[in-house]
Each structure stands twice: as structure tokens, then as C-alpha cells.
Amino acid sequence: MDEQVRRANEEPGYFEDYYKSNGNRKSLEVVDESGTVPPQLTRQSPNHPWVAVKDAPAPLAPRFLGDWDKVHTKPPTPEAVAALKEAAEARHQAVQHDTAMRDAKAEARAAHEQNPTPETLAEKVKAEEAYREAHIQMRDHSEAFGEAVAEHHVIPERYQGATREPLDGPKNGNDQFDQVWRRADGGYVVVEAKSSVTTELGARNLPSGQRVSQGTREYFLDIIREMRKRGENNPAERALARNLMTALRTGKLDYIVVKGEKNTGEYAGYHTRQFDISDRSIP
Structure with missing residues (x-):
């Protein structure tokens, strides 16, 4: 998962292949070369890197x-x-x-x-x-x-x-x-x-x-x-x-x-x- 997050941030084309523009996955059925589905992503702002949702701070609370x-x-x-x-x-x-x-x-x-x-x-x-x-x-x-x-x-x-x-x-x-x-x-x-x-x-x-x-x-x-x-x-x-x-x-x-x-x-x-x-x- 750490490698998938790194690729989403750094590897040209990887994010576009597997993610929508807001970090949601395009499909829960499509796997990458690792044989696993990339994790859901989130970020604090467009100026911050993407992180896996499971590693992110709690979402903005009501x-x-x-x-x-x-x-x-x-x-x-x-x-x-x-x-x-x-x-x-x-x-x-x-x-x-x-x-x-x-x-x-x-x-x-x-x-x-x-x-x-x-x-x-x-x-x-x-x-x-x-x-x-x-x-x-x-x-x-x-x-x-x-x-x-x-x-x-x-x-x-x-x-x-x-x-x-x-x-x-x-x-x-x-x-x-x-x-x-x-x-x-x-x-x-x-x-x-x-x-x-x-x-x-x-x-x-x-x-x-x-x-x-x-x-x-x-x-x-x-x-x-x-x-x-x-x-x-x-x-x-x-x-x-x-x-x-x-x-x-x-x-x-x-x-x-x-x-x-x-x-x-x-x-x-x-x-x-x-x-x-x-x-x-x-x-």
C-alpha cells in the first residue's frame, strides 16, 4: 500500500489510471501490477500529497x-x-x-x-x-x-x-x-x-x-x-x-x-x- 501511495504521488500516469480527480478509486475491481486494488486516497488540500485514508487524520467532524x-x-x-x-x-x-x-x-x-x-x-x-x-x-x-x-x-x-x-x-x-x-x-x-x-x-x-x-x-x-x-x-x-x-x-x-x-x-x-x-x- 505504501508503494501504491508513492506511485500515486510521484509516478506519471499512475494516479490518472486508477483514481478520479478527488482521490476516489475509479473501480474497486481493478488491480495494479501488485495484484491488489490501490487504496482510497485523501489529502488536506491541493498543496498536500495524497495519503491513504486509513493513514489520514480523522475527517472534518460535524x-x-x-x-x-x-x-x-x-x-x-x-x-x-x-x-x-x-x-x-x-x-x-x-x-x-x-x-x-x-x-x-x-x-x-x-x-x-x-x-x-x-x-x-x-x-x-x-x-x-x-x-x-x-x-x-x-x-x-x-x-x-x-x-x-x-x-x-x-x-x-x-x-x-x-x-x-x-x-x-x-x-x-x-x-x-x-x-x-x-x-x-x-x-x-x-x-x-x-x-x-x-x-x-x-x-x-x-x-x-x-x-x-x-x-x-x-x-x-x-x-x-x-x-x-x-x-x-x-x-x-x-x-x-x-x-x-x-x-x-x-x-x-x-x-x-x-x-x-x-x-x-x-x-x-x-x-x-x-x-x-x-x-x-x-x-
Whole structure:
């Protein structure tokens, strides 16, 4: 990895072959001569060298309005109770399956290292693929649970009459907010949803390569930039981006994070907190 970072900084053409201009990889499937995928990169500014994200300082952190609000009341309707129970159970089962497949992968690798044969190699490859599939399922069910908490409990409890806005981002969830709701008073709620109180906020690279956390004004504005790009072919996405910026300027926008309470398959409530994006975090 150190050699790949060095090449990205010093070797003509290497960065252009494998990276977008902001340090994001062009593909997670393309390997270089080492046989491995180059690491995600970031940098403090265009005047700084690229570094691997794992070796970089923590991304620019968000500010908040108030402390966490911890809510353990029942969801507002029987339909919401049922939906959240189903989502919590699905997430719990997926987490358990992911753990089992991770342990099986470790056992298969150890067996192959101790006594390598064509059979142990085949078992190792099979176990690695099974774990990969289980991990994807766990991620998907976890994300679905976090979004269900926002949709079926937080929004109807705190923003009665709000309607969900359709989004036009990619299926993998990149370059978009998790949810956008139009409030009954004409304002907006933007939601970043997490499955658990232990789930960290995500981060992204700005066009400059600097890495910023969800919940910062810089992150918010960069997602708006992506929405405007999509709006070149989708008038509804362009209009939503414009409306969100108007709501931000006029104080009619709530940007919140929602996290599901820890549970073992039974829905147990949520934590929520509002981001402060009134000013830029970067001087």
C-alpha cells in the first residue's frame, strides 16, 4: 500500500489510471501490477500529497445543535411497529450469519495454512466467498433497518404530515442523502440513518481531495453539487436541490442523524441529533 501511495504521488500516469480527480478509486475491481486494488486516497488540500485514508487524520467532524435525544417509546401505529419489528429481526439474523461466516472463513484459512492441499484451497475460496456474500447482506439489512427507524418512527413522531421526496442517486447509496422529507410547513428534513448507536458517520472526499464527515456543511453542499449534476437530466432532482438550498438559507431545514438503539432482534427505540450546518467548518 505504501508503494501504491508513492506511485500515486510521484509516478506519471499512475494516479490518472486508477483514481478520479478527488482521490476516489475509479473501480474497486481493478488491480495494479501488485495484484491488489490501490487504496482510497485523501489529502488536506491541493498543496498536500495524497495519503491513504486509513493513514489520514480523522475527517472534518460535524457540529451539533444540542445533545442526543434518546427515545424508547413505541412507534406511533401498529403498522410501524410491525415494520420495525421485521427490520430489526432481519438485521439481527444477518449480523449473526455474518459472524458465523467470518469464523468459518478464519477456520478455512487456518486449515489451508497448516496443511495446504487443493481441497483446503477450494474450501478456503468457498468460505471467503460465503463471507463476502454474508457481509453484503448484513450491510444491506443494517442500512434498511436504520432507514426504517427514520421512516416509521422518527419522522411521523417529530414531523407529522411530512412527505418523502424521491431521490435520483445511484443504487449503492453514494452521492446522496439517505432520506429527504418535505415538512408540512414547507421546510425540509434531511436524514442520515444508521442502524445502531455504535455505527459511525460516513465520510466523503470533496473535489479538492479533502475528506469530510457526514453532517458538516461541506458534506451537505457536496451532495447538493452531485444532485445538481444529476439534475441536468432530471428536472425533479434539480428542483429538489434548489429547494434544499433555499430551505438552508431561510432556516427551514433540519439536517439530522438517526441511529437505531442496540437490540437483539426486538426494536428498542432510537437516538437522534441535529447537525449544525449554519456555517462552513473549513476556514
